[in-house]
Amino acid sequence: MSILEPVIRPPAEADSFLLQVTLGCSSDSCSFCGAYKGKTFQVKDREEISADIRRHARRYPDTRRVFLMDGDALVLANSKLVPIMEELNAAFPRLARIASYANGSNITRKSDADLAELYRHKLSLIYMGLESGSPQVLDRCAKRSSVAEMVAAVNRAAGAQIKSSVIVLLGLGGRRHSAEHVAGTIDALNRMQPRYLSFLSLMVIPGTPLAEEVVRGEFEELDPQELLKETYEILKGLDLKKTVFRSDHASNHLPLEGALPKDKAALLRILETAIGGGIRLKPEFLRGL
Numbered sequence: 421m422s423i424l425e426p427v428i429r430p431p432a433e434a435d436s437f438l439l440q441v442t443l444g445c446s447s448d449s450c451s452f453c454g455a456y457k458g459k460t461f462q463v464k465d466r467e468e469i470s471a472d473i474r475r476h477a478r479r480y481p482d483t484r485r486v487f488l489m490d491g492d493a494l495v496l497a498n499s500k501l502v503p504i505m506e507e508l509n510a511a512f513p514r515l516a517r518i519a520s521y522a523n524g525s526n527i528t529r530k531s532d533a534d535l536a537e538l539y540r541h542k543l544s545l546i547y548m549g550l551e552s553g554s555p556q557v558l559d560r561c562a563k564r565s566s567v568a569e570m571v572a573a574v575n576r577a578a579g580a581q582i583k584s585s586v587i588v589l590l591g592l593g594g595r596r597h598s599a600e601h602v603a604g605t606i607d608a609l610n611r612m613q614p615r616y617l618s619f620l621s622l623m624v625i626p627g628t629p630l631a632e633e634v635v636r637g638e639f640e641e642l643d644p645q646e647l648l649k650e651t652y653e654i655l656k657g658l659d660l661k662k663t664v665f666r667s668d669h670a671s672n673h674l675p676l677e678g679a680l681p682k683d684k685a686a687l688l689r690i691l692e693t694a695i696g697g698g699i700r701l702k703p704e705f706l707r708g709l
């Protein structure tokens with residue numbers, strides 16, 4: 421398979437056919453992100469994409485799920501994306517779902533008719549890194565998508581029956597901006613009403629601009645207790661009607677999952693116990709393993 425490493429995909433796509441249609445991330449600006457360093461953004465050669473589909477179809481004709489890579493394959497116009505999706509639908513008769521990472525403008529630039537066309541071709545899930553609902557925090561880390569754009573994107577996608585899985589990065593405001601990070605994130609998530617919600621914890625990656633800020637003393641990372649408090653405060657403020665919540669990524673100190681709003685009170689009780697020292701947290705050295 422002609423995949424250009426590194427391969428980054430959500431945990432839930434572990435069994436999906438990972439089809440690379442673009443390389444890297446079209447924005448590649450976020451100060452904390454080392455995901456695609458060294459990969460210049462480009463659209464993959466069309467013939468190579470078709471060859472990857474044919475090769476996978478020969479070996480796994482019963483494939484039901486496809487994940488489009490890399491960082492934001494939906495940056496492609498429908499005129500380029502839909503023929504690829506048609507090929508996927510033809511190659512895999514049992515195909516049930518196509519998913520992809522997406523940033524705000526990937527979705528807001530498309531018309532309602534474009535989104536409906538993608539859904540008809542089985543795009544039914546997008547993963548969106550909100551990271552923070554605070555405009556100040558996003559500005560500080562140079563994220564190109566704005567909060568308003570991402571809220572609009574999730575709602576526009578939902579209008580086309582495309583579900584969203586939204587990712588929040590605990591600790592992204594550091595100590596100084598933790599309060600804005602919490603308040604903004606609560607507000608954005610309540611306006612998004614995502615179907616899936618994941619909390620990851622910030623891990624400072626060597627070589628990124630954020631790592632340099634840490635060295636210069638301009639960014640103070642949260643400790644495990646502070647990360648738990650952010651988790652607690654955000655969860656407490658959420659008013660979600662139907663969301664599957666997970667905070668069980670390798671970067672998190674305390675694995676949590678549940679359905680919101682049903683499990684909210686129980687999750688908050690677990691967090692209170694953990695904050696009070698009643699639950700052993702995952703040691704620092706196991707994060708990221």
Ligand code: SF4
Pocket residue numbers: 445446447448449450453454455456491523549563
């Ligand atoms: S948009 Fe996502 S993949 Fe691109 S630089 Fe930011 S965090 Fe990394």
